[in-house]
Amino acid sequence: MKPAILLPWLVPALTLVSGCSAPDSPASKKTTATATPGSARPVHWAYEGEASPKHWGHLSPAYAACDHKAGQSPINITQAGAGSPSPIQLNYTSTSLRIAHHEHVIDIVDNGHTIQVTVDEGSTLTTTKDSYLLKQFHFHTPSEHTIDGRHYPMEVHFVHQSAAGNFAVASALFVEGPANDNLAKLIAHFPKAKGDSLHLPDEKLDLAVHLPANAPAYSYVGSFTTPPCTENVEWFVFRDPITASPDQLKAFADRLHHNNRPVQSTAGRPVSSATVAGSTQP
Numbered sequence: 001m002k003p004a005i006l007l008p009w010l011v012p013a014l015t016l017v018s019g020c021s022a023p024d025s026p027a028s029k030k031t032t033a034t035a036t037p038g039s040a041r042p043v044h045w046a047y048e049g050e051a052s053p054k055h056w057g058h059l060s061p062a063y064a065a066c067d068h069k070a071g072q073s074p075i076n077i078t079q080a081g082a083g084s085p086s087p088i089q090l091n092y093t094s095t096s097l098r099i100a101h102h103e104h105v106i107d108i109v110d111n112g113h114t115i116q117v118t119v120d121e122g123s124t125l126t127t128t129k130d131s132y133l134l135k136q137f138h139f140h141t142p143s144e145h146t147i148d149g150r151h152y153p154m155e156v157h158f159v160h161q162s163a164a165g166n167f168a169v170a171s172a173l174f175v176e177g178p179a180n181d182n183l184a185k186l187i188a189h190f191p192k193a194k195g196d197s198l199h200l201p202d203e204k205l206d207l208a209v210h211l212p213a214n215a216p217a218y219s220y221v222g223s224f225t226t227p228p229c230t231e232n233v234e235w236f237v238f239r240d241p242i243t244a245s246p247d248q249l250k251a252f253a254d255r256l257h258h259n260n261r262p263v264q265s266t267a268g269r270p271v272s273s274a275t276v277a278g279s280t281q282p
């Protein structure tokens with residue numbers, strides 16, 4: 001079995017990374033060994049044990065931002081500050097299904113340890129400042145962000161990148177309720193094991209149905225929640241959760257176990273409000 005990194009459809013994304021996140025040579029093999037800083041293989045990290053979140057910042061110089069006392073994600077959100085909400089527009093289209101269970105760091109956001117769907121080009125997030133292309137989405141169980149100290153059973157992160165290389169993440173929290181059609185498709189096609197991936201061109205996901213319409217959201221500036229904990233990421237966390245059935249939430253939790261980074265200090269960072277409008281293009 002080849003590592004997912006070798007799939008041709010990941011190559012354009014991989015050209016965006018630099019430094020220690022550079023892609024492997026085709027001959028390299030999957031490994032859990034720690035690499036020398038600066039080598040092609042990103043240093044292994046985990047959610048438990050000696051490479052757990054509290055150690056991320058000193059596993060590699062490339063992960064130093066993980067130790068920063070401000071500017072990191074996730075955070076506990078209490079309430080948005082005063083002021084008129086900033087308008088955000090999501091134009092999400094449908095995508096074919098490219099799904100992977102990543103054990104290792106293989107793409108632009110260093111997103112190991114999750115079920116990730118890499119999307120077809122064409123979905124965008126537009127803020128008052130910039131426009132971003134949706135690259136992929138992935139899941140955490142339980143949620144990484146907390147609202148008033150409360151975790152939710154699952155959180156989905158939609159990761160976007162601007163032409164200038166800046167990142168924005170839209171996040172939705174899940175509660176138990178009616179089943180979610182897209183999650184059903186993902187669960188039906190879960191990779192058989194960590195490191196596996198598959199592309200099903202005829203299996204379509206309508207991404208807009210993941211998202212509440214005209215949704216109030218919390219916004220703040222944070223980081224990736226996985227090494228290298230890159231900062232200056234625009235976060236939009238939907239205030240109202242979306243639903244998945246208890247069986248669906250269990251299916252994800254059984255696969256992902258606990259892949260949530262503990263909440264980080266806000267260190268005085270303001271949390272603002274945003275209003276997200278969504279649409280699906282034909």
Ligand SMILES: [Zn+2]
Nearest residue numbers: 138140157225
């Ligand atoms: Zn994430």
